[in-house]
Amino acid sequence: MTRAAPQIVVAGHLCVDVIPEFEQGVSSLATLLTPGRLNKVGPALISTGGSVSNTGIALHRLGVPVRLMGKVGRDLFGGAILDVVRGYDEALTEGMIVDPAADSSYTLVINPPGVDRIFLHCPGANDTFGAADVDLDKVRGALIFHFGYPPIMRRMYLNDGDELAELLRAVRALGVTTSLDMAQPDPNSEAGSVDWARVLANVLPHVDLFLPSLDETLFMLDRPRYDAMQSGVLDRTPDSELLHAVSDRLLAMGAAVVGLKLGDRGLYLRTTPDRVRLQRAGAAFDPLPVGWLGRELVTPCFTATVRGTTGAGDCTIAGLLTSLLHGTSAGQAILDATAVGAASVESPDATGGVPRWEEAQARLAAGWAKQPLQVSLTGWQADGAQQVWRSPADEPEGGPQ
């Protein structure tokens, strides 16, 4: 059997969580951590996480031929990561980077009932991941290269993100569309004191689709407002002026498409009005799909029974990228993205709720209800079914799609 060539390559952050099962609660953490005490636990649950695992496996479940490119060491945890990935499909391990000099990234999750969780985290190979780790021959021919979580990958944010900019520039030179997701930098770590506005200014000229969450973006571009919104001094409800101003900056820095994830309030999508910029956005925009120029849209989440939101952002991105591969308009892509995001929260793990693409489409066609709008939009209009809201600045060629 010949395998379909990968249409999307997902590279970047990858780790394994090791979660011992606690049969009974403990009275306090101090008891658990008493020196010399033996704490008996049950079997460990092993699950992979990070952008490569979450977005990569979500794309695989949607039926997209995908290549996973995370870095692991030649060690026990690296073997565990490869085993988990192999469990989905042997071919998914083909692009993985195994570096004998690296230590695989892992997190011990100490989660006894009744007390707060403790994480013991080793960044390992994620911190040493550099541009030279990506074999461009394994990227050539793909339509999209998606990279996730530079804020928790040390070499990617040092020196104003030069390494990341170089990687994305090289990928773009192959004619491949580039896509980037972020993560929240830990304010108390080295990443928390990086000048993220400089990193973004350096990197975004090489990014076609920039898909962070609004919170992460405010942390990076407007720390006073981020702090005020987190502490409740400013209203936490995002409004259209804020979304427009933030996406103005990101488009001016060089991105062609900006998607801002709004947690349980849904998704905002803005695209460049500049036809030449969109035509330079690589293979996924060639030929230029209808309905992607000069868009500004918001959609709430689809209704879902929430069993766990881990990986919801990553799955939303998988939905958006898959929609783009199907040549749909931005108005349909924002629906497809939030459909896959909502399906993902219906299972407790990161990707178990992600359906096949055809199933997601059938659920949409059957009239899947949206949650009420929880974004303050001044002067915006909704389509008939009130599923997608269009800004006054939304001026697609040939009318709304």
Ligand SMILES: Nc1ncnc2c1ncn2[C@@H]1O[C@H](COP(=O)(O)OP(=O)(O)OP(=O)(O)O)[C@@H](O)[C@H]1O
């Ligand atoms: N309660 C919910 N019901 C339906 N869909 C949801 C819900 N919560 C989140 N989503 C979907 O998941 C996306 C996740 O957005 P969020 O802002 O949490 O991204 P993120 O911070 O990148 O998440 P992650 O923790 O996965 O990195 C939303 O845009 C939406 O599509």
Ligand SMILES: [Mg+2]
């Ligand atoms: Mg995220």
